[in-house]
Amino acid sequence: MNSGNGYWGSSLNGPRGLLDRTIQAQIGRMLRDMFSDAAEEPVPERFVRLLEALEVEEKRR
Amino acid sequence: VTKASTSLKQAMLGLIPNLRAFAVSLCGDMERADDLVQETLLKAWNHLDSFQEGTNLRAWLFTILRNTYFSECRRRRREVEDRDGSKAADLSVHPEQPGHLDMQDFRKALEVLPPDQREALVLVGAAGFSYEEAAEISGCAVGTIKSRVNRARSKLTEMLSLGSTHEFGPDSATEAIVTRSVGSR
Numbered sequence: 001m002n003s004g005n006g007y008w009g010s011s012l013n014g015p016r017g018l019l020d021r022t023i024q025a026q027i028g029r030m031l032r033d034m035f036s037d038a039a040e041e042p043v044p045e046r047f048v049r050l051l052e053a054l055e056v057e058e059k060r061r
Numbered sequence: 062v063t064k065a066s067t068s069l070k071q072a073m074l075g076l077i078p079n080l081r082a083f084a085v086s087l088c089g090d091m092e093r094a095d096d097l098v099q100e101t102l103l104k105a106w107n108h109l110d111s112f113q114e115g116t117n118l119r120a121w122l123f124t125i126l127r128n129t130y131f132s133e134c135r136r137r138r139r140e141v142e143d144r145d146g147s148k149a150a151d152l153s154v155h156p157e158q159p160g161h162l163d164m165q166d167f168r169k170a171l172e173v174l175p176p177d178q179r180e181a182l183v184l185v186g187a188a189g190f191s192y193e194e195a196a197e198i199s200g201c202a203v204g205t206i207k208s209r210v211n212r213a214r215s216k217l218t219e220m221l222s223l224g225s226t227h228e229f230g231p232d233s234a235t236e237a238i239v240t241r242s243v244g245s246r
Binding site: 046 | 067070073074077078079081082083085086095098099102103106162164167168171182183186187188214217218221222
């Protein structure tokens, strides 16, 4: 996992840089939250059925 | 059905939540995301023989999904002329509360990014792939991924930052944020 903010670059100094770092830290957090929230959703039935159907089809071959 | 393909099916099933998260991060629309996932699963199933046992199944499926997404984008672009940069015109997102970004602002900003930059950012910053893995998934050089990620980050920062106060906001707002963020350390 690419965590931490070391990768944001080193040109972020001064008041504006501090603001940018704050925003960028939030961006990093939101990216991860967005992804993990979506990944916590239960798998829709259609995909379970799809994989089952594919398997049945393969057995018939 | 071989034993191998049965366990692959199990593994694929287990990776669906991840694929959906990736798809929705790329296209910003759950319905379209699920169609992408469905197409990905079908393609993967039909090409199981091209998957090398012991390699990263997650990366393989992500590769199929992003290829599906990008070829769809190219097709759409041909069909519908980009609405003369209507998206680009609305490049700045104005968070309602200074210094506080909510998820909606964030998603909106993410959608404005060029798709290749969004992809790189999501792979590295959200899905947790290394630059090397992301490069392999996207079929480009590691340096390209790094520069896409950097451009995506600075563009997002610009869009989400009230710090560009000379454009849209009083200096005091910036100062308040800076002061607050210093105080909270």
